[in-house]
Amino acid sequence: MKFKQNITLALAAIGLTATTFVSAQTTLLNASYDVAREFYKDYNTAFVANYKKTTGKDVKIDQSHGGSSAQARAVNDGLDADVVTMNTTTDVDFLASSGIVAKDWAKRFPHNAAPTSSTMLFLTRNGNPKGIKDWNDLVKPDVKVIVVNPKTGGNGRMAYLAAWGYVRKTGGTDAQAAEFVGKLFKNVPVLAKGGRDATTIFLQRNIGDVLITFESEVVSVDREFGAGKVDAIHPSVSIIAENPVAVVERSVAKKGTAELAKAYLTYLYSDEAQEIAAKHGIRPSNPKILAKYSSTFKPIQLFAVSDYFGSLTEAQKVHFNDGGQFDKLYTVK
Amino acid sequence: MTTATIPISPQALAGTGKRPARRVLPGFNLTLGYTLFYLSLIVLIPLSALLFKTFTLTWAEFWTAVASPRVLAAYRLTFGASFLAALFNVFAGLLLAWVLVRYDFWGKKIIDALVDLPFALPTAVAGISLTALLAGNGWVGQYLEPLGIQLAFNANGVVIALIFISLPFVVRTVQPVLEDAEKELEEAATCLGASRFQTFRYVIFPGIAPALLTGFAMAFARAVGEYGSVIFIAGNMPMVSEITPLIIIGKLEQYDYAGATAVATVMLGISFVLLLVINGLQSWQRRRAGGKT
Numbered sequence: 001m002k003f004k005q006n007i008t009l010a011l012a013a014i015g016l017t018a019t020t021f022v023s024a025q026t027t028l029l030n031a032s033y034d035v036a037r038e039f040y041k042d043y044n045t046a047f048v049a050n051y052k053k054t055t056g057k058d059v060k061i062d063q064s065h066g067g068s069s070a071q072a073r074a075v076n077d078g079l080d081a082d083v084v085t086m087n088t089t090t091d092v093d094f095l096a097s098s099g100i101v102a103k104d105w106a107k108r109f110p111h112n113a114a115p116t117s118s119t120m121l122f123l124t125r126n127g128n129p130k131g132i133k134d135w136n137d138l139v140k141p142d143v144k145v146i147v148v149n150p151k152t153g154g155n156g157r158m159a160y161l162a163a164w165g166y167v168r169k170t171g172g173t174d175a176q177a178a179e180f181v182g183k184l185f186k187n188v189p190v191l192a193k194g195g196r197d198a199t200t201i202f203l204q205r206n207i208g209d210v211l212i213t214f215e216s217e218v219v220s221v222d223r224e225f226g227a228g229k230v231d232a233i234h235p236s237v238s239i240i241a242e243n244p245v246a247v248v249e250r251s252v253a254k255k256g257t258a259e260l261a262k263a264y265l266t267y268l269y270s271d272e273a274q275e276i277a278a279k280h281g282i283r284p285s286n287p288k289i290l291a292k293y294s295s296t297f298k299p300i301q302l303f304a305v306s307d308y309f310g311s312l313t314e315a316q317k318v319h320f321n322d323g324g325q326f327d328k329l330y331t332v333k
Numbered sequence: 334m335t336t337a338t339i340p341i342s343p344q345a346l347a348g349t350g351k352r353p354a355r356r357v358l359p360g361f362n363l364t365l366g367y368t369l370f371y372l373s374l375i376v377l378i379p380l381s382a383l384l385f386k387t388f389t390l391t392w393a394e395f396w397t398a399v400a401s402p403r404v405l406a407a408y409r410l411t412f413g414a415s416f417l418a419a420l421f422n423v424f425a426g427l428l429l430a431w432v433l434v435r436y437d438f439w440g441k442k443i444i445d446a447l448v449d450l451p452f453a454l455p456t457a458v459a460g461i462s463l464t465a466l467l468a469g470n471g472w473v474g475q476y477l478e479p480l481g482i483q484l485a486f487n488a489n490g491v492v493i494a495l496i497f498i499s500l501p502f503v504v505r506t507v508q509p510v511l512e513d514a515e516k517e518l519e520e521a522a523t524c525l526g527a528s529r530f531q532t533f534r535y536v537i538f539p540g541i542a543p544a545l546l547t548g549f550a551m552a553f554a555r556a557v558g559e560y561g562s563v564i565f566i567a568g569n570m571p572m573v574s575e576i577t578p579l580i581i582i583g584k585l586e587q588y589d590y591a592g593a594t595a596v597a598t599v600m601l602g603i604s605f606v607l608l609l610v611i612n613g614l615q616s617w618q619r620r621r622a623g624g625k626t
Contacts, residue, residue: 069586094588149569151583190486190568193579197565205468207486321587322401330571331402 027060028260029251031081033068033154035195035216036243039280040065040085046276047267051260059260067194068154069094075248076100082252082261085245087118087214088154090312092244105246114242115268116282119302120162121218122233123202123211130209134235135166138210139183146208148198149191150320154241155198156191157320159212161309162239164319168308169237169301182329203229214241215297219281234298239305243282383601386594398592399599403571404580410488411577412603415556418495419503419549425496426503426548427541433504434511448504451497456561463494464566486568491576494563495556502555503548510544543619550611557604 032040044061051059064071064081072091075081076098084101086092092113095101106113124132130143138145148156163184167177190207192198195217202211203225210233218232245265252258267273274284278293290297309315319325390398398404433445451459467474467484474485484490514537522532560578567574577600584593 067586069588073585073588149583151571152569152579152586188570191570193564193569205464205485206470207468316587322403322584322589322592323397327401327403327571 026057026257026260027062028083028257028264029062029064029079029081030083030085030264031064031071031075031079031248032085033071033087034065035214035220036085036087036282037063037065038220039216039277039282042276042280043268043273046272047264050267050270050272051263061264067152080251080255081248082255082257083245083247083265085243085265087241087243088157088312089114089242089244090154090316092246093313095246095248100250101246101248106244108247109245109265110269111285112242112244113246114244115265115273115285116243116277117285118214118216118241118243118282119238119300120159120212120235120241121215121238122235123213123218123221123230124209124233126229126231128231128233132210132233135163135180135184135237138163138187138212139180141187143187143210144189144208145184145187146190146192146198146202146211147185147188148195148213149193150326153192153194155195155214157312157315158214158239158241160319160326161305161315162212162237165239165303165308166235166237169303178325181325185329215283216281219279219296234300237301237303240302380601383594383597386591387598390591390595394591395595398584398589398595403575404577404596406572407575407577407580408599408603410491410574411557411600412607414488414491414495414576415499415553415559417492418499418556419553421492421496422500422503422552423545423549426500426552427507427545429500430504430507430511434508448501450501451499452501456498456559457565459497460494460562460565463497463562464490467493467566485566487570487574488567490566490568491563491574494566495559498559498562499552499556502551503545506548506551507541507544510541514540539621543615546611546615546618550608550615553611554604554608557600 030040030044040063044063048059048061051057064074064079066074068087068091071079071081072084072086072094075084076095084092084095089106089112092101092105096103096105102108109115122132122138124130130137130140132138132143137143147159150156150160160181163181164177167180168174172180190201192201195213198211198213199217199221201207203221211230215232218230221230245268247258247261247265252261268277269285271286271289274286274289277284278289278296281296283297284290284293305312305315309318317324387395429448433441433448464485465471467477467490468486469475469478469483471485474483477484484493518536519532522536527535558578560576560582563576564579567576567579569575569579577596581593581596584590584596
């Protein structure tokens with residue numbers, strides 16, 4: 001074990017030489033997931049200005065983005081991030097299990113420590129030629145669905161669970177849900193590696209009739225490919241995907257940035273930050289601001305992971321781990 | 334260590350199995366020590382870390398991690414596609430090397446440099462460009478798809494990506510050997526009445542066969558570990574077009590470190606055995622060729 005630690009330390013040292021050089025000024029490193037890059041860029045500017053105004057101190061926020069669980073692994077293996085802002089609770093739970101964030105991280109901030117959330121929507125080609133309205137339309141034989149591989153992306157896990165939950169919410173049993181999800185994945189010609197990969201396959205390679213993805217991706221697609229290329233379809237039922245945040249206790253203890261880290265995450269709940277999130281297509285937890293942006297966040301029936309799956313960790317075990325429900329879709333003929 | 338300074342020709346040494354008597358680098362102890370230290374640091378320690386992590390599994394856990402149907406399908410695809418790609422490159426690479434060595438033409442230097450491009454290009458870029466080209470709406474794909482030929486998002490795509498990234502290995506190993514091949518032997522063969530095919534079969538081929546095998550082995554080894562370029566073109570469907578490196582990444586995404594290293598260990602084992610076989614073949618080939626000439 002000592003040996004393993006040494007390796008980890010060596011790797012951490014290599015990774016950190018870049019950040020330690022600028023540590024004279026108080027810097028905070030936020031390890032976050034891929035598609036939150038633009039949101040946190042705007043948020044950091046707002047936070048730095050506000051922090052200067054209220055405390056008179058200058059701070060600098062560094063961002064590190066990658067796949068959500070890849071980021072969690074990096075932090076686990078020694079990346080000195082002060083805070084983690086992820087897109088699935090599983091990733092923070094993993095860090096809690098190794099003692100790097102507090103065990104009760106979900107109670108440290110309001111709304112289960114999730115200042116924002118998102119949900120799964122459908123994107124169809126302009127004009128919705130196949131007339132896709134709801135989950136039922138995705139299992140029709142002539143519809144090709146683009147979705148992320150649940151094995152490699154949280155986006156895909158959420159899409160899978162949303163489809164499963166749709167059947168349960170409309171009165172079906174688990175067996176019916178399994179059949180439904182099986183049919184849906186039969187209509188998948190290509191399993192994307194991650195959220196952005198899925199968008200590329202759908203829009204640049206022109207494969208598939210519908211893309212299941214996070215609501216926030218609609219804003220990115222419009223910005224990247226021009227408005228009007230896709231229609232956002234709100235199904236009758238979808239899932240709440242919470243975006244949990246946590247202080248990395250190991251790093252803040254070492255760097256003495258506990259206060260700042262806490263302030264950074266707390267400010268995510270401020271009206272200003274919630275508005276920034278809404279502009280990026282991420283659902284704010286503040287109901288007033290959510291209502292204000294109701295044209296973006298059309299009201300749909302949302303269910304929580306805990307309604308049907310216990311928790312994400314539980315769902316991971318039953319559905320996505322090797323030999324689980326998802327593997328059966330492909331290995332049992 | 335004292336050393337005699339009588340120059341001995343390599344031919345004389347080959348039979349005796351003695352160490353070369355004259356050394357260019359001084360201090361055998363120092364250089365060997367450095368070699369071992371460096372190899373340990375860069376190769377052996379990371380690889381043993383892999384094994385250590387794998388040993389945290391029980392035998393049963395190890396077996397379920399490395400022998401589930403999805404993983405088996407992935408081994409088949411990875412090793413099968415790598416083998417096909419390397420085999421293809423033996424022919425394509427030999428042809429390329431041949432043209433580059435034996436002929437002079439305008440733009441030869443540029444083509445020579447282009448061969449190295451797959452070395453230098455980030456593999457993800459290669460994967461994305463190949464996909465853009467071969468997907469149903471790509472430059473090439475749009476003409477092939479109506480004919481029922483689908484090159485992207487299935488096993489075909491995997492083979493194509495692997496051919497692309499492993500090509501330079503064959504060219505660059507065969508090229509210098511071809512350059513050194515003695516033209517006189519070919520001329521002699523022609524004078525003695527050999528046909529062009531006979532000249533190739535009995536004179537040229539034995540000389541370059543070990544290099545071709547080396548090129549094959551290197552191309553194969555490179556292809557087995559390839560991730561970046563394949564991932565964009567494979568479509569990544571379980572049981573159909575999922576490569577083993579993706580299985581490993583998938584396991585890491587589930588925080589299953591031990592499972593991931595277990596699959597990696599199996600890959601390493603298979604590759605090691607294959608390389609051993611190829612090396613054996615090569616020395617057999619060399620001995621045979623050596624005996625003849």
